[in-house]
Amino acid sequence: MTRRTIGSWAVMTLGVLYFFLPLLATFEFSLRYRRGVYSFEAYRIVLGDPRFHETFLYSTLLALATIVVGVLLVVPTAYWIQLRLPRLRPTVEFITLLPLVIPAIVLVFGYLRIYNSSSILPMTANDRTTDLLLMFSYVTLAMPYMYRAVDAGLRAIDVRTLTEAAQSLGASWGTILLRVILPNVQVAVLSGAFLTFAIVIGEFTMASLLDRPAFGPYLQLIGANRAYEPAALAVITFAITWGCMALIQVLGRRAPGKTAGAH
Amino acid sequence: MSQTASAPTSPPIASGAPPRRFTWELLGVLPFFLFAFFFLILPTTFLIVGGFQDAEGRFTLGNIRDLSHPTILKAYWISIQVSTASAIGGAVIGFFLAYAAISGGLPRWVRPTLMTFSGVASNFAGVPLAFAFLATLGRTGLVTVLLVSLFDFNIYRTGFNLLSFWGLALTYMYFQIPLMVLIMAPAIDGLRREWREAASNLGGSAVDYWRYIALPVLWPTLLGTTLLLFANAFGAIATAYALTGSSLNIITILLYAQIRGDVLHNQNLGYALALGMILITGLSNTAYIVLRSRSERWLK
Amino acid sequence: MGLLEISGLQKKFALSTAVEHFELDVARGEFVSFLGPSGCGKTTTLRMIAGFETPSAGAIRIDGVDITRRPPNRRNVGMVFQSYALFPNMTVADNVGFGLKVAKKPSAEIGPRVQEMLELIKLPALGSRYPYQLSGGQQQRVALARALAIQPKVLLLDEPLSALDAKIRVSLRNEIRAIQRKLGITTIYVTHDQEEALSLSDRIVVMRDGRVEQIGTPFEIYNFPRTGFVASFVGTLSILRGQVVDPGRGAIAIDGQEILASEGLAGARAGEVRSVALRPEIVSLHEPAGSGNRMRGTVEDVDFLGSIVRIRVRFGENAVSLDTFNNPNATPPQPGQAVTVSFPREAVLVLEGPATG
Numbered sequence: 001m002t003r004r005t006i007g008s009w010a011v012m013t014l015g016v017l018y019f020f021l022p023l024l025a026t027f028e029f030s031l032r033y034r035r036g037v038y039s040f041e042a043y044r045i046v047l048g049d050p051r052f053h054e055t056f057l058y059s060t061l062l063a064l065a066t067i068v069v070g071v072l073l074v075v076p077t078a079y080w081i082q083l084r085l086p087r088l089r090p091t092v093e094f095i096t097l098l099p100l101v102i103p104a105i106v107l108v109f110g111y112l113r114i115y116n117s118s119s120i121l122p123m124t125a126n127d128r129t130t131d132l133l134l135m136f137s138y139v140t141l142a143m144p145y146m147y148r149a150v151d152a153g154l155r156a157i158d159v160r161t162l163t164e165a166a167q168s169l170g171a172s173w174g175t176i177l178l179r180v181i182l183p184n185v186q187v188a189v190l191s192g193a194f195l196t197f198a199i200v201i202g203e204f205t206m207a208s209l210l211d212r213p214a215f216g217p218y219l220q221l222i223g224a225n226r227a228y229e230p231a232a233l234a235v236i237t238f239a240i241t242w243g244c245m246a247l248i249q250v251l252g253r254r255a256p257g258k259t260a261g262a263h
Numbered sequence: 264m265s266q267t268a269s270a271p272t273s274p275p276i277a278s279g280a281p282p283r284r285f286t287w288e289l290l291g292v293l294p295f296f297l298f299a300f301f302f303l304i305l306p307t308t309f310l311i312v313g314g315f316q317d318a319e320g321r322f323t324l325g326n327i328r329d330l331s332h333p334t335i336l337k338a339y340w341i342s343i344q345v346s347t348a349s350a351i352g353g354a355v356i357g358f359f360l361a362y363a364a365i366s367g368g369l370p371r372w373v374r375p376t377l378m379t380f381s382g383v384a385s386n387f388a389g390v391p392l393a394f395a396f397l398a399t400l401g402r403t404g405l406v407t408v409l410l411v412s413l414f415d416f417n418i419y420r421t422g423f424n425l426l427s428f429w430g431l432a433l434t435y436m437y438f439q440i441p442l443m444v445l446i447m448a449p450a451i452d453g454l455r456r457e458w459r460e461a462a463s464n465l466g467g468s469a470v471d472y473w474r475y476i477a478l479p480v481l482w483p484t485l486l487g488t489t490l491l492l493f494a495n496a497f498g499a500i501a502t503a504y505a506l507t508g509s510s511l512n513i514i515t516i517l518l519y520a521q522i523r524g525d526v527l528h529n530q531n532l533g534y535a536l537a538l539g540m541i542l543i544t545g546l547s548n549t550a551y552i553v554l555r556s557r558s559e560r561w562l563k
Numbered sequence: 564m565g566l567l568e569i570s571g572l573q574k575k576f577a578l579s580t581a582v583e584h585f586e587l588d589v590a591r592g593e594f595v596s597f598l599g600p601s602g603c604g605k606t607t608t609l610r611m612i613a614g615f616e617t618p619s620a621g622a623i624r625i626d627g628v629d630i631t632r633r634p635p636n637r638r639n640v641g642m643v644f645q646s647y648a649l650f651p652n653m654t655v656a657d658n659v660g661f662g663l664k665v666a667k668k669p670s671a672e673i674g675p676r677v678q679e680m681l682e683l684i685k686l687p688a689l690g691s692r693y694p695y696q697l698s699g700g701q702q703q704r705v706a707l708a709r710a711l712a713i714q715p716k717v718l719l720l721d722e723p724l725s726a727l728d729a730k731i732r733v734s735l736r737n738e739i740r741a742i743q744r745k746l747g748i749t750t751i752y753v754t755h756d757q758e759e760a761l762s763l764s765d766r767i768v769v770m771r772d773g774r775v776e777q778i779g780t781p782f783e784i785y786n787f788p789r790t791g792f793v794a795s796f797v798g799t800l801s802i803l804r805g806q807v808v809d810p811g812r813g814a815i816a817i818d819g820q821e822i823l824a825s826e827g828l829a830g831a832r833a834g835e836v837r838s839v840a841l842r843p844e845i846v847s848l849h850e851p852a853g854s855g856n857r858m859r860g861t862v863e864d865v866d867f868l869g870s871i872v873r874i875r876v877r878f879g880e881n882a883v884s885l886d887t888f889n890n891p892n893a894t895p896p897q898p899g900q901a902v903t904v905s906f907p908r909e910a911v912l913v914l915e916g917p918a919t920g
Contacts, residue, residue, distance in 0.1 A: 008367025015360045015377075015440075019384060022395035022437070025405035029398035077295040084288045092292075095299045101548045102307055103498025105515050106537045109522050110306020113313070140302045173291075195386075202389050204501040209522055216501070219390040223505050231398055234391035245383040457648035460615055463635040464642040465662035465713060475661070479652040560695070 023238065030231035042232040051218055059207075059215035062131070063200035066138040067193045070146045073139065075189065078150045079181055082159050096147045099140050108137060108206045130210055137206045142199050146192035153188025154181075187251050194244040194251075202237060307541065313534035326535035335517070335527075339539065342497055342514040345428060349435035350492035356436070357443025358485065364444075365451045378448065381441035388438050393505035396434045400425045426507050434506060435499065439492050446491070450484040450558070480558070487554030494547035498540070514540060566591040566749045567612070567717055572621035574607050574773075581607040582773045585621065589717075592747040594740065596760040599770035600796070605753045608770075609719055612751065613642050625716050641710030645722045647702040649694040655681070655705050656690035662713035680708035683742060700731040707739065711746065718743070718750040724759065736763055757797045761785065769793045786842075791914040794840045801841045801883040802914070807831045813908070815839065818879030822856040827913025840912040843873065846885035848896070851905035858883075862900045876904055 033041035046052055081089050099107070115123035115133055123133040159181070166176045182189070204216035219237070223230040317323045330336070363369065364377045399406050402419060410416045424430060454477055462472040500515035509516055514536070520526045521533040565588035572585035582604040589595050597605035610616045612623055614635030622631045630638050649658050657664075660677045681687045684704040694702055703723055710718060723739070724732040740763050743750050754760055760767050761781040769776040769784060769792075777784060777793045788794035795802065805817035810831045813824045817839075824839060831837060851857045863882060866873040871886050872895050885904060887895075896902055 005368040008363035008369050011359050011363040011367070012369065012373065015356070018440075019380070019437070021406060022399040025399040026391075026395040028405055073295055073298055077292050080288055080291040085292065088292065092295070095295075095303065097548070097552075098299075098303045098307075101494065101544055102303070102541055103500075103515065103544060105498070105500055105518055105522075106310065106540055107303070107306055109518065109533070109537055110310050111302070112522065114306055114309055136298075136302050139298070198386055202386075202391070202501075204389050204504070205519070209519070216389065220501070220505060223390045223394060224508075230390065230394045234394045234398075237391040238387060238395075241386055242383050245386070246379065249379050249382065455646070455648065457644045457646055458650060460613075460635070461642065461644060461648040461650070461709075462661070462665075463615075464613060464638075464640065465665060465709065466636050466639075467661070467665040468636060471665050475665075476650050476652065 023235075026231050026234050026238075030228060030235050033228045042228040043236075046222075046229050046232045046236070055213050055215045055218035056201075058213050059201050059203075060197075062135055062138065062214065063197045065135050066142060066200055067196050069135065070139050070142055070192070070196060071189055074143065074146045074150050074192070075182065075185070076177060078147060078154055079159065079177065082151070082154050083163060092147075096144045100144050104137075104141060104203075104205050105209070107140060108209050111137060112209065124210070127212075130212060134206060134210050134212050134214070137210070138196070138200050138203065141203070141206075142192070142196040145195045145199075149188045149192040149195070150185055153185035156188075157184045190251050191248045194248050198241045198244040201240060310534045310537045311541065313531055314538035316531055316534075318529075318531060326529070326531050329529070329532050330535055330539060334512070335514075335536065338512050338514040338517040339543075341428065341512060343543075345432050345435065345513060346493045346496035348429070348432040349439050349496045350489050352432065353436045353439025353443050353492050354485065354489040357440040358447055360440065361444045361447045361451055365448060366454070374448075377444060381444040383441075385438050385441040385445060388499065389501035390505040392434060392437055392502050396425060396430070396437070396506065400430070400433075426510065428511065431503055431507055431511060431513075434502060435496050439496065442492060442495065443488055446488045447484065450481060454480065483554040483558035487551040487558075490547045490554075491551045494544040494551075497544055497547070565589045565593075566626055567751075568622075568624040569608075569612070570622050570624075572608065572611060572623065573619045574604070574611060574616060575619040580773050582611070582618075585775060587768060587775075587778065589749055589751070591749055594743055594750045594752065594763060594765045596752045596754055596764040596767045597770060598754060598757060598760040598767050598796070599776075600755060602772075603770040604773040605755075605768075605770050606721055607773075609721055609751060609753050612717070613640055613719055614638050639713070639715050640717045640719055641713060641715035643703070643706050643710050643718070643720045643723045645725050647694070647699070647706045647726075649702055649706055649709070651694050654691050654693055655686070655697070658694070658705060659709045659712050661709065666713070676712060680712045683711070683745075684708045684738075699727050700735055703727065703735065704738070707742070711742075711748070716749065718748050720750065720752045722753055722755070724754075724756075732759075739763070761797070767797075769796065771796075788840070788912060788914075791838055791840065794912060794914060799843055799884060801843065801846075801881075802838050803841065803878075803881040803883065804836060804838050805881075807833055807835045807837055809833060815913075817858065818881050820858045820878065822858065822911065823854075823908050824911035824913050825908040827911070838914045840914055841883055841906055841910060842912075843884045843886040845910040846883055846904050846906045848874070848885065848887060848902060848904060850903060852907075855905050855907045856911070857903055857905045859901065859903055862896045862898050862902055864898060865895050867895065876902060 030042050031038040031040065033039060033045070077092065081092055111133060112124065115121050123129045162180055162184070163176055166180045171180065201215055202219075203214065204220055207214035208217045208220065219230070219233055222233055314326050315322055315324065317325060330339075360377065364374045396404075398404055400418070401407065404425075407418055410418060425434075458476055459472055462476055467475070498515065500513075500519060503511065503513055503516060504519070509520070517526075518533065518536050518540070521536060525533070527533060527536075567587075567589040569585055569587045572582060574580070574582040585604075585608055587595070597608060599605050607616060611618050614630075614633060618631060622629055624630065625638070625640070649655075650661065653661070656677050659680050660673045663673045663676060677690070678687065681690055684707060686701060686704060686708075689697065689701065689705075694705070697705065703726075706723075720739070724736055727735065736759055752760070752763060761784075764781055766778060766780055767784050768778050771792050777789045779787070784793060785798050788797065791802065794800050803817045805815045805822075807828060808814040808816050808821055810828045810833065813826065813828045814821050815824060815828060815837060816822075827839075828837070858878060860876040860878040860883075862874060863877040864875040866875075867889075870889050872889055873884055873886050874896065875882050875884050883904065
């Protein structure tokens, strides 16, 4: 037994080194703005950069829109599939796998060709519609995770019985979805929401090709032109992503009918 | 599943004739299918069809033939290599990490910590990741400098360069390993302790256990997840763009350049490029799904 | 000198002691059960015999050879697990033959032996099936065949029937016993089900909190339990508390009524509070025969169980359960009815130690 434990600790230590040294190095690097002395100058510059504010705000707003549309799209669908249309489940699950199979760059390539100014649906005609297109792109990216989270959440509560109870009390479908189902899967929805946020904030390919002022392209720009600021940005981004994920884990432990564990 | 969709079974509350109820349900999932059509199926089909057309819209296999252009082939090949390297590396290391945390006799808190961290790290990619590795293994990176000052060992003198094929593969592993850990953990959980004990009780050594029981049970998931990792790396671009820029011409970067500025001077060739990518990631993921369902059947 | 000798076995964990002072000699071909509630140490002891736990102290010998420090794959004991533990990626035949394959026996030898085992468990046609295609009962039989295929010196079974339906449990346990008898293999059987232990074993080891309470044949354990725990764990019992009146005569007063115990009160002192136990089949509703004990009480409850009628009679603080066979010609008494119960002096089990139950 002890020989195995030594081996396990060895593997773990190597793993920890591999995963933490880069984080440490980035942090250390981000403090080196002022020659010879450690300071948070790089952070001050980054956080004071108006482009940082603009792009971060833009991405945040877009993320929120993505989350709302995503929830509106996914929750009723998952609900109907579980309740009434189990035969369509394989089809829907196949669809939720597609964004994972088809690379994002290919998808946005398709969007640019189909929805450009000379097509029936000119979504790239102006900034607002392009924003809309970008949002739908993000919904596509986040959809597999959102669907899986909500589906699991619905499975943990007895959807059929809850619905029948609500119906026998006279509720309409809208009321059922809004007042009965949604509150009971809000943990799952929130998990999906935080994951969506993390995805949208860092996304580069789609935003860059659709030429929108999102956070991802901003990161690339700074990365290409500056030395210490990208490191500070990397630390900030990592903190945000980590924050989102930690929240998901914490939420996951409080979900009804679920025990703690990774997704 | 006791309820079927199409049979007009007695509804909980009568709200119109059965056929109307039937349409109501489909209406409920219509937005989703519309969305899937406009943002998944249509674009993909468009690209695939476009790959087989020429500039005037006529059917041609010319684009497919043009894929054999050395630059393009090289781009595919490099992508395949980087994806394979990071997939295998990620799979092996990820497996050992997961196994160590779950069955390795370590304290209880190690596993949840590893899982949480893997959940975060599997999403950490793009510029931040590229920069993290530059700060670690770049020419003036922390580890590079440390190795020189502590052991007088300069990794760059051995020919290593972060901004290269191996550097990219190493960087990719930062999100490949956690993904492997996340997917393998339930599979390793599925290796029940009693099998190990039964094997031992019947006279088998640790080698016998792994050879006859553990690996046979695990290999579909192992292989399948490696393929998933492969597809994952194949479609990635942001990290490579930030790290190696256009110096390492992987297929996604080539496609990016093509979308931006038609560097290939042939629109439809771009579609063919995309088609090739879809084919490769599609095959990979299909194999993953097939292998997954196969192992699930055994472990019912 | 038995086939399996366990002496001074002990297992300590950081915060608790799982097993202590475990001594047992098992004769060749004997069927011994470890019986007790969850957490009593019976499974830990079994796992120490199998080699999956290392004892903190003590020794285990099989056929004279000390195997205490041997790794589990070199002990030649066969183990049947509660969860069957069949290897899911192998057919039934491969599972049964696994021990032989690992011992590098030639395949010409493995094939016939596997078939022999399959016939022993009466599943000769299922060799090419996979575990997931079998029922629970079938899987457990295959597990048994697998353990027996390597011709172990000792067969260990860890609550093998707990995961099965009640009906299968009874038929399968009889099958296990029949196979064990046929092969004459020394067997240790862990269970928390006292009916299983009573019906299957040559001897039972009753355990509690890591210690052995009593070792004996089923007859001995049931009729002459040495402690209150054994008495109450095995079979149903009524436990009565009273004050010792006269240790010389064996007199003890239960709720003011004096009864005599033919033995067991010798070391007591007058005035001490003691517990006695009575088996339900020993108490009757008739007047005592000869010098038997008699007590008056009120019927509290009547349970018509079919062939048995179980009646509870209350005296005061104490009550006794008595079983009587159903008699279509005599209606059972009604609750509230005053009755006389009697039981012989020899049937009064004085329980060791201060008042328990």
